[in-house]
Amino acid sequence: MRSVYRVLSVLITLGVVIQLTVIAAAWFLVLDDVDNGGVFDNNSRNWAHDVHSVVGAELIPLLALTLLVVSFFAHVPGGVKWAALTFGAVVLQIVLAFAGYRVPGLGALHGLNALAVAGLAQMAGKQAAKAPATPVAV
Template structure:
């Protein structure tokens, strides 16, 4: 169960990196589309047509952030109870809390754009916390090796 815990924690960190990548991909595509004369208004946003190819990045960001990452974070918390890793429950709980904050900031950021800055900062905090959670037990997946001690011969 230690390996499951570790994999899920690293997966949260990877998903946060994916979130950044797909969001910037979508934003860059939007910028290019507008520079070529495209207009983003309510009609375009409510239509089911794809105005530019990179819009898939914006869609992926929404689906990944609203569904995939919260499920992984919840599975991480559940696995932390069985992993027998010191501090795992606390670290996984913090990851889940930061995911909840991230989703909330993302949702309210549409009405209060200044929350977008907090959304970005919280993403960095979530990424770091997920890595911290993954590295709680350094012995998982690492074979034991004898380390030389200072002052000993041999």
């Protein structure tokens, strides 16, 4: 279970990297469309926006919830704490995403919190990597 815990933490971190990459691509695609005579409005979407939505609203939350559940069985010292912090940061990320539509300044916090999600997931993975080979009582 410790290896599952570690893989999940790596997948969450990778998910954040994908998120950062595709949202940058999404907005550069929008700018390119506008430069070529397109119009930016409420219907302006592209494949990168769609990937950002699926990975951010479905995949990463599912991975974070799974990490939290696995943390109770993985016997990683501090594993439950790091999984709970990661899950909490993912929930905050979703809240900030929706709130950013009403208060655009919160969009900046959405970007910063993404880095917190990645950092917390990495800390969870480090805990699993340095855990002893035999299970430790939680």
